[in-house]
Amino acid sequence: MPICGATNSLSLSLRIMAGFYGRSMTQCLMLTTSFGLCLISTLAELQRFEQPVKANGSLSFLVVGDWGRRGTYNQSEVALQMGKIGEKLDINFIVSTGDNFYDNGLTGVDDPAFEESFTRIYTAQSLQKQWYNVLGNHDYRGDVEAQLSPVLKKIDSRWLCLRSFVLNAEIAEFFFVDTTPFVDKYFSDPEGHTYDWRGVSPRKDYLTNLLKDVDLALRESIAKWKIVVGHHTIRSAGHHGDTKEIVEQLLPILETNNVDLYVNGHDHCLEHISSNHSPIQFLTSGGGSKAWRGDIDELKQGMKFFYDGQGFLSMQLTHTDAEIVFYDVFGKLLHKLNVSKQLYSSM
Ligand SMILES: *[C@@H]1O[C@H](CO)[C@@H](O)[C@H](O)[C@H]1NC(C)=O
Numbered sequence: 001m002p003i004c005g006a007t008n009s010l011s012l013s014l015r016i017m018a019g020f021y022g023r024s025m026t027q028c029l030m031l032t033t034s035f036g037l038c039l040i041s042t043l044a045e046l047q048r049f050e051q052p053v054k055a056n057g058s059l060s061f062l063v064v065g066d067w068g069r070r071g072t073y074n075q076s077e078v079a080l081q082m083g084k085i086g087e088k089l090d091i092n093f094i095v096s097t098g099d100n101f102y103d104n105g106l107t108g109v110d111d112p113a114f115e116e117s118f119t120r121i122y123t124a125q126s127l128q129k130q131w132y133n134v135l136g137n138h139d140y141r142g143d144v145e146a147q148l149s150p151v152l153k154k155i156d157s158r159w160l161c162l163r164s165f166v167l168n169a170e171i172a173e174f175f176f177v178d179t180t181p182f183v184d185k186y187f188s189d190p191e192g193h194t195y196d197w198r199g200v201s202p203r204k205d206y207l208t209n210l211l212k213d214v215d216l217a218l219r220e221s222i223a224k225w226k227i228v229v230g231h232h233t234i235r236s237a238g239h240h241g242d243t244k245e246i247v248e249q250l251l252p253i254l255e256t257n258n259v260d261l262y263v264n265g266h267d268h269c270l271e272h273i274s275s276n277h278s279p280i281q282f283l284t285s286g287g288g289s290k291a292w293r294g295d296i297d298e299l300k301q302g303m304k305f306f307y308d309g310q311g312f313l314s315m316q317l318t319h320t321d322a323e324i325v326f327y328d329v330f331g332k333l334l335h336k337l338n339v340s341k342q343l344y345s346s347m
């Protein structure tokens, strides 16, 4: 059989389709030729997208999270400043860390909230770029498949949302991870909310496969920068604090694979925490609209910056340097960090 192995899941066919555009099929066929068999794990790749860099090989983008409120709670003000900074940095794309539509995601592909909270809010010229979105827990309270549907791309061509995927941008590779299904309490104690778990059950298999896929994608990555994006926190001093399940299950994989940055939302604040155990920098950008002023969980070891108001962050990457800047609702620079690759590689 030229196409190797077989699993019983529906997602296999999707993965084969994804592989058509990615590397998995070629690898698979090469392996088949050389060894006469192919590991199923090579098929279990996350869907991949390509993002070109600037002419000089650098890359810049913005990260915003926890935003869709039809412009209220300063969402429009944050959007305005994103537009200005986006223009200044000549950004390549925008990343959303999830909780795209409050309070309960989208009701369907025809939910007017999509245009009211996205299309008509992020109107600046510089924001007319590709948006790479993940899902947050609030998105799971609506029709998740609507947010994942290609129909939205017809309404607004910037939109791209998948549960988990890989974005290859030459000097950097981004690993978008669907973190909501990790969190036990949404299953055991949903507090009256209904979550749309279609496509996630059986949960145990979903999580096992996801962790395997992320580990494999990270291990195979040869990019200078490995950046993981998820909705939930790993390290946070905000309202929700650390996410226990993700610290236990995902963080060890990120540490083993020398991930540089973990970028999340969920806590409605901006923060930067560094780790004692690894070079991973933990960045929260969850200030896209309603912020929880004063709601600090605890003071964290390694905390470099915490701001419990609205805002977003920008990132400029070259082969050797990452410059990350946090901004408030007025576009004022709040905190800046530089990460240099040469430092780590000389260690
Ligand atoms: C690369 O080009 C962009 C303009 O597209 C510029 O903003 C940036 O500063 C340049 N970066 C380097 C490292 O030269």
Ligand SMILES: *[C@@H]1O[C@H](CO)[C@@H](O)[C@H](O)[C@H]1NC(C)=O
Pocket (backbone or CB within 6 Å): 072, 073, 074, 290, 291, 309, 310, 329
């Ligand atoms: C909007 O931002 C300003 C400045 O940070 C803040 O004082 C105000 O409370 C914010 N409004 C809301 C509704 O969050």
Ligand SMILES: *[C@@H]1O[C@H](CO)[C@@H](O)[C@H](O)[C@H]1NC(C)=O
Pocket (backbone or CB within 6 Å): 321, 323, 336, 337, 338
């Ligand atoms: C970060 O690096 C940039 C150049 O890439 C430099 O202009 C800036 O001063 C540095 N910032 C810090 C805080 O070291």
